[in-house]
Amino acid sequence: MTPIENDIPDREPIWHAMQLLFMDTHEEKELVKIARVCANSKYSLSELESILYDEVFPACRINLLTLPTPAWAGVRTQLLTRRIVHKQRHGRRRLWFLRHQVDRWWKQLATDIMALRHQRTSIGS
Numbered sequence: 006m007t008p009i010e011n012d013i014p015d016r017e018p019i020w021h022a023m024q025l026l027f028m029d030t031h032e033e034k035e036l037v038k039i040a041r042v043c044a045n046s047k048y049s050l051s052e053l054e055s056i057l058y059d060e061v062f063p064a065c066r067i068n069l070l071t072l073p074t075p076a077w078a079g080v081r082t083q084l085l086t087r088r089i090v091h092k093q094r095h096g097r098r099r100l101w102f103l104r105h106q107v108d109r110w111w112k113q114l115a116t117d118i119m120a121l122r123h124q125r126t127s128i129g130s
Contacts, residue, residue, distance in 0.1 A: 006052045009060070009093055013086060018042055019056055020064075020085055026110050027065035036110065040117035044125070050115055057114070062107050064088040 009016065022042040025035040043053050064085065 006048070006055065009090060013090075015047060016056065016060070016089075017082060017086060019046055019048070019053065020061055020089055021082055023057055023061040024065050024085055026107075027061075027068040032110070036113050036117065040114055040121055043114065044118045044121035050118060053118065054111060054115070057111055058107065060089045060093050062104075063092040066103055 006012070007015075019042060022039040025039060026032060046053070048056065065088075
């Protein structure tokens, strides 16, 4: 995968979509939207997984700890980009705290992304 600093314009739509998982939203509705953005991206499934776990999760996980409820709206794109570039974890051990929630989201996202990509290739055939 291209280094993060050289790939920001292509990653930002993914980051912006994935951050919604960490907001006070109806995650089931958000998962469908996020899967669509991811399916339409240039990234492989393993690259998207890495973006979620190594870029978005470290930058947004604090929102899962905010009491009594997390933020209601997403983070502005510029702030999110700065946070992700600063906190990226590529090449380091993945965060384990609160990871079970992200694992659950990823399982659903991966399934939906593959289905959308399969559907797109079936229609194009």
